[in-house]
Amino acid sequence: MGRSPCCDKNGLKKGPWTQEEDMKLIQYIQIHGPANWRNLPKNAGLQRCGKSCRLRWTNYLRPDIKRGRFSFEEEETIIQLHSVLGNKWSAIAARLPGRTDNEIKNYWNTHIRKRLLRMGIDPVTHAPRLDFLDLSSLLNSPQLNLSSLLHLQNLLNPEALRLSMNLMSANNNQNSDILLQSLQQNQSPVFLPNQFENIIHNQQIPPNFQIQNTNPMQENMGQFSTNSSSLIFQENLAPNTINNNLSKYGYGISDQMRNDLSENSSFQSMNSSCSNNFSFDSVLSTPLSSSPPPMNSDSAFINGSIEEEFCSDLFKFEIPESLNFDDFM
DNA sequence: AAACAGTGCAACCGCTCTGAC
């Protein structure tokens, strides 16, 4: 005994809704309210499946539906919420007044997802994916050093990283031996956040280390789960360190932009007890525009209900208006 | 101008999950 179908599909109309059907549905719901979808088509005189009526109402006819293009703020909100909630489109839609889950899903798949991929960002994990980028150009970059390779360990599959290390070894990079040895022994070296900072600043590496994932939201995200950014943006890191790492890990920050950031922008580390829950990925993956709104992610949360699990104001990042982002779009 | 390819989006399908009964 399986579940009975929601409707008898024989003789029921499919495809685009006509204006007359819409009017029937609207008038019926205005009188009786949106309930008992199974019986609604019959009572409303519609040759439609109840589920089709429900979807038509919730995705198109509802009076509070907002039509038209997504604003920058809405897009930013979607990206940030998706970095926390994943593909829970209804949960995302609940925080975007007037937008439906289906609309957001479509917009994600047709616009945002493609742009994130072009930016070298995994749209699933919101982590930079160097396998989307040109590895050879990275290896030839004068900025490639030990700390950046430590993050490559998180972003590349082991074989790709081994190849990278071999190439660096050929370039007489003595530090690479340490990392290569660790990889060959398949160790899971561990280090603490303050040690990580030492690495960033002093290029020193403990004998055995591991980048610890401090973001619980990303612990279950498979092979790309180790989150570099949650470590990169620990509270005590200097802005220039952050700026340098922006470009190291695939965000395409040019030298000009990095200089502008160093000179004119400010990362404000906020004292917060929820820093471990914050993922900077959402901010990083936020699309840049020629006239960006304030990068304070507070604007992303309509009702504030998510703030308990997502520290939205850990950092405030101000981008000077004179900065030209066209190169990065 | 016509043919074709690419894109965006509404709508659908099949399935799972959840809560009420």
Added chain:
DNA sequence: TGTCAGAGCGGTTGCACTGTT
């Protein structure tokens, strides 16, 4: 505990529109 309706999700389809050749 099982059944059912509603809700939600991922994936897909079909069509209109737009850009390119």
